[in-house]
Amino acid sequence: xxxxxxxxxxxxxxxxxxxxxxxxxxxxxxxxxxxxxxxxxxxxxxxxxxxxxxxxxxxxxxxxxxxxxxxxxxxxxxxxxxxxxxxxxxxxxxxxxxxxxxxxxxxxxxxxxxxxxxxxxx
Amino acid sequence: xxxxxxxxxxxxxxxxxxxxxxxxxxxxxxxxxxxxxxxxxxxxxxxxxxxxxxxxxxxxxxxxxxxxxxxxxxxxxxxxxxxxxxxxxxxxxxxxxxxxxxxxxxx
Numbered sequence: 001x002x003x004x005x006x007x008x009x010x011x012x013x014x015x016x017x018x019x020x021x022x023x024x025x026x027x028x029x030x031x032x033x034x035x036x037x038x039x040x041x042x043x044x045x046x047x048x049x050x051x052x053x054x055x056x057x058x059x060x061x062x063x064x065x066x067x068x069x070x071x072x073x074x075x076x077x078x079x080x081x082x083x084x085x086x087x088x089x090x091x092x093x094x095x096x097x098x099x100x101x102x103x104x105x106x107x108x109x110x111x112x113x114x115x116x117x118x119x120x121x122x
Numbered sequence: 123x124x125x126x127x128x129x130x131x132x133x134x135x136x137x138x139x140x141x142x143x144x145x146x147x148x149x150x151x152x153x154x155x156x157x158x159x160x161x162x163x164x165x166x167x168x169x170x171x172x173x174x175x176x177x178x179x180x181x182x183x184x185x186x187x188x189x190x191x192x193x194x195x196x197x198x199x200x201x202x203x204x205x206x207x208x209x210x211x212x213x214x215x216x217x218x219x220x221x222x223x224x225x226x227x228x229x
Binding site: 004035044045046047050061063064097101102106107108109110111112113114115 | 154156158164165166167168171172177209211213214216217218219220221222223
């Protein structure tokens with residue numbers, strides 16, 4: 001069974017940093033694109049960024065709103081997807097979901113984690 | 123960016139009804155569209171991908187159609203467990219984008 005479990009959500013001050021992790025299990029982690037998607041309170045879902053699969057050397061893509069501030073990485077040894085968030089502001093307040101794409105390019109999100117809440121506030 | 127416009131935002135229906143949700147893309151996305159369901163407190167769940175292919179384990183009362191810029195999700199014979207929020211997602215190009223949500227509520 002595919003499982004994605006996020007952790008690391010917290011209250012952080014504007015300008016601060018936070019690192020989210022997603023523990024993946026039940027599938028071959030290296031074979032799948034993995035994404036972060038967020039949902040601010042009362043807002044629509046927003047794609048944050050992606051780590052492509054191992055065949056594409058885990059290269060990344062980012063939404064314009066986070067590019068240069070957020071970094072996605074993988075720890076193969078732990079089957080973990082990470083999201084390093086720097087220079088946080090109030091607009092980054094959201095539930096962050098770790099999401100698996102069913103394969104490579106253009107494939108849909110076929111598994112979602114439960115999400116972890118990030119609150120940016122002084 | 124490809125904008126996904128979903129309608130209606132709320133839909134009131136009764137058990138046994140047939141309901142339809144529409145998602146429009148601001149430019150052609152071929153068939154690179156998926157539909158997801160989300161219930162309060164739960165992770166979203168993939169229902170349909172490539173516009174019309176039912177994900178394994180999803181009941182056949184769910185169906186999808188469309189291509190290019192206009193897509194629909196239809197739920198036939200609405201069941202109590204179908205009262206939830208639905209959203210579309212395009213995987214044609216970056217940034218990946220979502221439609222606004224449609225909440226299906228009990229009439």
